[in-house]
Amino acid sequence: MFNFFQRSYKTQMLTAVCIVLIAPIMMLVYNFFFVSRTDDFLIGDMEKELMGVVKEMNSKIQEQIALKQSREPQNNFEILLEDSFRTAAGPLLAGRNDQIRLCIYNIKSSSIFIEGYLHDYRPPGGEGQILRKDRILEETREGINAVASSGKAITTLGKTWDDQFLEYLEPLYVDNELRAIIWAEKRMHPVFAREASARQTILAVTQLIFLFGVIITILATNQMASRVNIIKEGLFLLEKNLNHRIPYLPGELGQISKAVNNMAAGLLEKEKLTEQLRSSERLASLGRIVADIAHELRNPVSIVQATVELMESRVNQNQELTDCLDMIKVQMCRQKTLITDLLSFSSTNRVSLEPIAVNGFLQSVTDSILPVLIKNNVDLLVNYPEKVFTIIGDRDKLTQVFINIIINAVQAMPGGGRLSVDILPKEDMIGLAFKDTGIGIPEEQLDQIFEPYYSVKAGGSGLGLAISKKIIEIHKGFVKVESKPGHGTTFTVFFPIS
Known part of the structure; x- marks a missing residue:
């Protein structure tokens, strides 16, 4: 069963246009088949009248010529025809x-004789007999030639510069020889002429408008269908990838595409927030487990360390045992460092907030780690604005974040290099950028460097950046990383301005 509203938009538009155009099409058909037929009937009556006049005149002229030729055989035919x-x-x-x-x-x-006028009104003095004959002959030239060549009567619709007339032309035979052309002309009623001209003009204009409307409708329908297809394809791609956006479209469909794009952006943001929530929950669970493990490890490690220190005082004379104890002490220090990192990871949620002047605070951090930079041949360049910006944060936790980022930068420049530290105000946020000239980070690893226990360094615990990111997020901030292998890395940390 045909359901119009379930068809494609293009089909609906074309069907609606066809329905709307039925009226003008019927008008054109009516004008062509009925109004024109009425004109034909009017012209037919006038043609019968002129035919009767011409045939009667043809008969009388032939009788006069025959009568006068019998009386005066030597008479000039030109004079005989005119008389x-x-x-x-x-x-x-x-x-x-x-x-x-x-x-x-x-x-x-090629002479012509005329009797009668088409108009009651004639200018004083007229146009002259010669000019009048030439004009009438020129107006009827096509009809005369047609009758002369075919030998048959015809009816034509003649036209002057401001009028129309109907003429009926018939051949005149004398002794079975075509000698002349007779015709009668009658002026069409002025109203008929004007109406016919107006109808022709209206018909032509209507046809042009109709054609123009059809073309515009088809173009508009195709364009609309094309835009609908763009939205349809965009929705199909959005099902697979929420990062896709429907191109800009004008008009109401543009508003629809904009709403769809906004909805996709909202869904994408919701997915990100959901993923962040899941990540936070996972990290919280992991932090509790790590804290428990770290506490359980701390006691045996402390006992082992105390035992080693006791043994050191008793084996001073035995070099071999002393070397073994030194190796144990080194490994115990590593274990204590790992346990400290684990406890830090599990306790980042506990913060003590206070106003912090960013300029002075960052200067104190770089000053404290300056010896490390000098030792590793790293030049420090700072760019702090004159305006002092304040954030709310935990001084110790943020110090841990910045020192961790700087240490990572130093380790990425084993042969030395340059570290730039900039303060970048951005609307209601303040950005702290740390840019090194180190080896860089491959693009495929950028999304993983903040994952717990993921490390690209030999012997690294993989907790430093994970802890730093967690501290930054607790301060309602975020971190952005830009890196290109062989061209260095830039860590930019953003915090809300107090």
């Missing part, structure tokens, strides 16, 4: 209220 024409035309024109013009054309001499 016969005027003798026959006079009674036909006498007493007529309507205007009829009778004419005859001598084929051999």
